[in-house]
Amino acid sequence: MTDSPTDEPRLLVRQVELPPGSDDGLDLSEVLASRLDVDREDVLSARLLKRSVDARSRPPVVRANIEARVRAGRRLLDRHRGDPNLVEAPPPKQAPVGHVRIQGRPIVVGAGPAGLFCALALAEKGHAPLLVERGRSVRPRWKDVRRYWRDGTLDAESNVAFGEGGAGTFSDGKVYTRRNDPRTPFILETLAEAADAPDVLVDARPHLGTNRLSRALFALREKLEAAGVELRFETRLEDVELDDERRVRSVTLSGERCETDAVFLACGHSARDVQDLLVARGVTLEARPFAVGARIEHRQELINEAMHGQAEVSEELGAATYSFAWSRRGLSAHSFCTCPGGEVVAASTEEGALTVNGMSYSHRLQPFCNTAVVVEVPPEDLPGEGPLVGVEFQRRLERRAAELGGGAQRAPAQGVPDFLAGRKSREMGPTSFRLGLESVELGELLPERVVASMQGAIRNFARRVPGYDREGQLIAVEARTTSPVRVLRDDATGWSVNTPGLYPVGEGAGFAGGIVSAASDGLRSVERIAERAR
Numbered sequence: 272m273t274d275s276p277t278d279e280p281r282l283l284v285r286q287v288e289l290p291p292g293s294d295d296g297l298d299l300s301e302v303l304a305s306r307l308d309v310d311r312e313d314v315l316s317a318r319l320l321k322r323s324v325d326a327r328s329r330p331p332v333v334r335a336n337i338e339a340r341v342r343a344g345r346r347l348l349d350r351h352r353g354d355p356n357l358v359e360a361p362p363p364k365q366a367p368v369g370h371v372r373i374q375g376r377p378i379v380v381g382a383g384p385a386g387l388f389c390a391l392a393l394a395e396k397g398h399a400p401l402l403v404e405r406g407r408s409v410r411p412r413w414k415d416v417r418r419y420w421r422d423g424t425l426d427a428e429s430n431v432a433f434g435e436g437g438a439g440t441f442s443d444g445k446v447y448t449r450r451n452d453p454r455t456p457f458i459l460e461t462l463a464e465a466a467d468a469p470d471v472l473v474d475a476r477p478h479l480g481t482n483r484l485s486r487a488l489f490a491l492r493e494k495l496e497a498a499g500v501e502l503r504f505e506t507r508l509e510d511v512e513l514d515d516e517r518r519v520r521s522v523t524l525s526g527e528r529c530e531t532d533a534v535f536l537a538c539g540h541s542a543r544d545v546q547d548l549l550v551a552r553g554v555t556l557e558a559r560p561f562a563v564g565a566r567i568e569h570r571q572e573l574i575n576e577a578m579h580g581q582a583e584v585s586e587e588l589g590a591a592t593y594s595f596a597w598s599r600r601g602l603s604a605h606s607f608c609t610c611p612g613g614e615v616v617a618a619s620t621e622e623g624a625l626t627v628n629g630m631s632y633s634h635r636l637q638p639f640c641n642t643a644v645v646v647e648v649p650p651e652d653l654p655g656e657g658p659l660v661g662v663e664f665q666r667r668l669e670r671r672a673a674e675l676g677g678g679a680q681r682a683p684a685q686g687v688p689d690f691l692a693g694r695k696s697r698e699m700g701p702t703s704f705r706l707g708l709e710s711v712e713l714g715e716l717l718p719e720r721v722v723a724s725m726q727g728a729i730r731n732f733a734r735r736v737p738g739y740d741r742e743g744q745l746i747a748v749e750a751r752t753t754s755p756v757r758v759l760r761d762d763a764t765g766w767s768v769n770t771p772g773l774y775p776v777g778e779g780a781g782f783a784g785g786i787v788s789a790a791s792d793g794l795r796s797v798e799r800i801a802e803r804a805r
């Protein structure tokens with residue numbers, strides 16, 4: 272018999288029911304021994320991988336996936352052959368060996384999730400990159416955003432999208448992704464350590480919230496600097512200079528020219544000046560579909576009642592969330608980025624324009640639940656042509672929204688029953704949106720097909736959440752769901768297809784959507800890069 276834990280196979284035990292109220296002091300080995308019908312002493316190691324709450328059971332049941340080593344594990348596997356919930360854990364994936372050489376010092380543009388993780392990975396390969404960010408570091412950025420949310424004064428370089436942490440900083444902070452990505456554990460471990468939030472490692476739907484994301488950024492900055500990254504805030508990429516073969520030769524950063532043969536462009540999808548620059552430099556871009564609509568806000572109690580069977584928030588279940596989609600006869604819409612216990616916030620980057628989004632703090636204690644109800648817009652449905660047709664459409668919507676709101680970032684809004692009936696609301700109900708709501712007909716803002724799709728979806732969602740169509744309000748405009756452009760890139764090198772040395776990364780490049788997927792794309796972009804000899 273083998274006694275060393277490492278001699279035994281690693282087991283993956285899924286759907287293990289945990290005892291109620293067992294958050295503190297849970298003896299995982301005991302739970303596992305009972306599930307596998309072995310002695311407690313035969314469980315050599317046990318690690319909680321994922322924990323989820325099945326809110327459909329009454330009372331709700333907490334289940335977990337556990338990785339374990341158990342004495343005589345091979346025999347146990349044989350005995351349970353065919354049981355999908357007890358299998359040998361897959362071997363850890365090896366990172367590919369990089370082959371693309373970088374001669375000079377790489378420059379990473381943008382300190383959002385993609386840029387931060389890209390810079391970290393470059394530093395770990397010995398490249399000591401320069402990471403530049405147009406916005407401010409997290410502390411002064413908070414002041415700028417607070418002022419913006421208080422009185423609508425926008426700083427076009429330091430706001431909800433621009434600054435340390437990128438669009439992730441003031442986001443809702445949900446850090447899960449549907450993709451089964453081998454980079455996710457590293458990203459979550461890094462975030463959990465930086466935010467001092469071990470729960471994100473085991474929750475099935477991990478959530479950090481704006482406050483813990485901001486905290487994580489201080490620790491992440493220290494980690495990057497210790498690894499050899501130089502960070503420069505309030506430094507904007509203004510130009511990319513190419514040689515005769517279209518290879519990157521240098522960049523201009525806030526007026527200063529810097530030579531480099533590798534620029535990792537992680538600018539997010541709100542950097543419209545960068546999109547213009549890429550077009551001007553002949554970099555191949557294409558328009559891609561994205562979604563627009565409005566935020567819908569309800570009482571959190573209404574959602575709790577429908578999803579959890581009780582209005583109040585229980586400690587075990589937290590504030591209830593939802594994710595719905597609907598389609599019928601050529602019309603379709605879906606919910607996007609639901610923020611239980613959260614707020615609807617203004618998230619503009621341009622003067623005279625308004626876009627809204629949703630965020631929350633880690634406690635999720637606001638009495639509202641909001642989500643975007645959005646409709647996909649393919650580029651061929653939009654007036655105009657060229658790779659930036661979607662960006663132009665976004666811009667028109669955002670300017671019209673600001674105009675209808677009446678200025679100072681007040682948002683155009685409509686009560687849900689009135690939106691369904693096609694009439695203006697007499698007055699707006701209670702809201703988390705701090706800059707004020709202006710009652711309008713959203714049909715004056717959004718295209719007919721978008722309005723009809725949203726109406727169909729809301730009526731359908733009301734079958735799952737009774738009252739969904741009878742209360743609450745829509746707050747517009749939600750125009751920045753994902754990137755309306757893609758920078759085409761070569762799979763073997765990671766370069767733009769026609770610009771060697773330019774690495775488009777993250778959401779702005781059109782290859783990610785969300786914090787974890789953008790961070791993953793940042794890591795991925797460096798996997799092809801060879802280590803620098805130290």
Ligand SMILES: Cc1cc2nc3c(=O)[nH]c(=O)nc-3n(C[C@H](O)[C@H](O)[C@H](O)COP(=O)(O)OP(=O)(O)OC[C@H]3O[C@@H](n4cnc5c(N)ncnc54)[C@H](O)[C@@H]3O)c2cc1C
Binds near residue numbers: 380383384435447
């Ligand atoms: C309010 C809100 C809520 C959200 N909620 C969630 C959520 O709950 N979960 C989730 O997964 N995702 C959420 N998102 C989306 C998520 O934040 C983004 O998908 C993610 O941040 C994209 O990462 P990125 O690094 O590709 O780009 P970004 O985060 O946009 O970062 C790009 C960075 O580049 C900088 N930059 C741009 N141009 C230049 C330039 N010329 N020179 C120098 N720097 C430049 C910008 O200032 C910015 O800091 C939310 C977004 C918002 C706005």
